[in-house]
Amino acid sequence: MELEKHGLHVGSVTHHELSKTLGTWQLWGIAVGLVISGEYFGWSYGWAAAGTLGFFVTSVFIAAMYTTFIFSFTELTTSIPHAGGPFAYARHAFGPFGGYVAGTATLVEFLFAPPAIALAIGAYMNVQFPDLDPKHVAVGAYLVFMTLNIVGVQIAATFELVVTLLAIFELLVFMGVVAPGFSVANLVKGGWAGQDSFSAAAIPGIFAAVPFAIWFFLAIEGVAMAAEEAKDPKRSIPVAYVSGILTLLVLAIGVMFFAGGAGDWTQLSNINDPLPKAMQYIVGENSGWTHMLVWLGMFGLIASFHGIILGYSRQIFALARANYLPHWFAEVHPRFKTPHRAILAGGVVGIAAIYSDQLIQFGGQTLTANIVTMSVFGAIVMYITSMLSLFKLRKSEPGMERPFKAPFYPWFPLFALLGALICLGTMVYYNTAVAGVFFGMLALGYLVFIAVKREREVAPLDEMLESAEELKIERQLAVKAKV
Template sequence: MEKRQELKKFLKPVHLWAIAVGMVISGQYFGWNYGFKEGGILGLAVAALIVTVFYTTFIFSFAELTTSIPHAGGPSAYAKRAMGPFAGFMAGVSCLIEFVFAPPAIAVSTGAYLHFLIPAINPVYATIGVFILFILINLIGVKEAAIIELIATIAALVGLAIFYVAGLPHIEISNIINENSFSNGGTGILAAIPFAIWFYLAIEGGAMSAEEVKNPKKDIPKGFISAILTLAVGTFFTLFVTAGLGGGLGELADYPLPQALESVYGEGSFIPTIVAIIGLFGVIASLHGIIIGYSRQTFALAREGYLPRFLSRLNSRGVPAWGLIFPGAIGVICAGSATFANALIILAVFGAVVMYCISMVSLFILRIKEPDLERPFKVMYPIVPGIALILGIVCLYSIIKYSILTTSLGVFGNEVPLLYVISFIFIVSILYYVLYGAKRVRIISDKNEEILRYNETSKVAKD
């Protein structure tokens, strides 16, 4: 009887907290500041408040799903159980859009930070080099990778603390409240939402490590809830201090925190340089954490038959090697050839919010379809998941109307409308599923049921 591929259980709540926060922490260091251009300082602040409520309600709801179904496939597993294989596939594709295109955006920022510190470094070469390095690091095993993630995350939080302490005494209210602080009114708020999402994007990625958590029913809620609280506090101070230093009034950059400090302490001074150096830990933590996430999602989708089987193979360290390398190669190409200009952020955010909405619909269906399902952590139903679903739809609307329909992705010197890119991904994915994936999923499902019956029979015979 063929043995089902299983990941090893190493992780504790602190590791899950580090992975969840680490995946997101770069969002405190760059990307969100493009929302200043769309909605002004106060418009972005309102957008960030909406997004914070959304993510708080979503992550509490997500904790119910994750503890009920602790599966490396995360959203794909929940949607499949609630609505069938095709819904699971679409949730998985949406999740992969988020987790494959977020790393190139983060890697580009890593190159920008290195170039800020050492102008002689070519940011493109730095971007590609860092990306490849952390793909290789992730091949060593989840326990070692989680320790690296924990160290990088703590260092990034220390960097934020230094930024807050150095910046707070120099805040000027006139930088926050002025004639440009609420530009474009309600439209500006909606247009700023995709960038406010960057403060929290990928926090749900900890679910991809659910099979590797020692005690998922108790440890996953601890890790998730502590992570959302950490990020909510960071979002408030990052936005407030950066805006108060004038960071929302000048030219936008991929390193807004040291840029804001330079306006007070001077160009090339010690404190902005220190924050930029530590900021590298922030972007590295997210790059490293999301690489963990996409590899586990790819592994889970391949194991269930949605993707080619070779992507689910584990190396001698229990790591899905091809699940790391294949999506990573796509990310490296995007990082090296794409014009940043916020398009990669929007692409990742779109995939994430589609997946969030599918997950919340799955929660409602599972509550009705499987009322007796063991739920070690129960959210306040239907209020909390209802708020998450409504705000998720609002976020999706704003992303499509104010970002996707107005943005292009620079690929090898050509500007391709983002709508075309997304349409192409989904059309190809659906064709793949219809022609190959659906049959493969049925075969794998039958085989898994056979393995389960065999294991149960063996257990009874042993007893």
């Protein structure tokens, strides 16, 4: 058979299939839920570097980068609705090495985000119960939500939608409660990296705050990893992405302004629970509003934590199905049809990170800040490979079916690509220790990638990628026949 000459193992597709059960609302819930914890914590570390006004400049740039990225990324997601997401796009565009870089970067992003969120869950619980060890709470969160993800994607996605709606409601409550005490004077005091007015000395802080502005939107691209489980990905994913990014933009701006204007924002810039502390400036420490925020605020953290477990498990599953990781992780639970081994594997890594203070707490940053930065490194490298894949596929496969096309092409994807490159350079400069660990992990992974080359070559392609490769080769053969 002609296609087999090109290395395709037609008819020998691996049957590790996920069930198609997700609708548009559930995908929107995943899109917003994956990210919404970024509105509750993490971003305030950027105030320590840039001040409130400097961080606002950083956030506007990052918001523009994410908006153009999501509109461009949606083209890839609807064209190749695969559980591997960026891994599948880069593999299709650049071959195995491209798949390795994108897949590994995405895996780092989605493996290191959950422990940071789990530690924040522990910090929120510690506000209510001071005797509770935040790390023990974080591990308990892993056990509960790994179990929920294993039980079934339909149940998991419905739960995600519910907690996401509750999390949005709570952010609106926060803004409403602190609004009467909002003061512009509080917001702008020392707002340019510790200076009352802008000067050149504020510029380094604006750049240093990049990873924490990214935390506002980090992981929204994880919807791509649920594309294989969507009922109608070509229609529902664009709606979920576009409405999701708009929802998050409004929430991010509102939370940042109201928290900064509530009181002394410098006391909020290096903690995991800035919103309860900001509310205490207005209503006092013992107010029922503060206790309500802590409890309902947990929904935002839970939504992201739960959603990112879904994301990392699908990434591990997709990499294992393509023999980039041990194939053992590609097994689907016989009853629940979920990648249970991938879910558990990611949990082991996350729990190890929670207890790795001496390994991860370096460079003058807290454990949470370094975990956040590591996750952001993975995200930025993945954004770069995704935009490069978009440009490559537009050129090499102009006839590919594209249910959604990036608007204002090539300017939107080009802005997203350049923005991501600027972010990467900035982060390497200001986070050399974390950058060294991140790129060291990529290098070690590449040695494994080379070692298992033979296994990848003889392994059958998974069904989604096989059909795409067949179509690509058929077009090439048709062109040759005409010549």
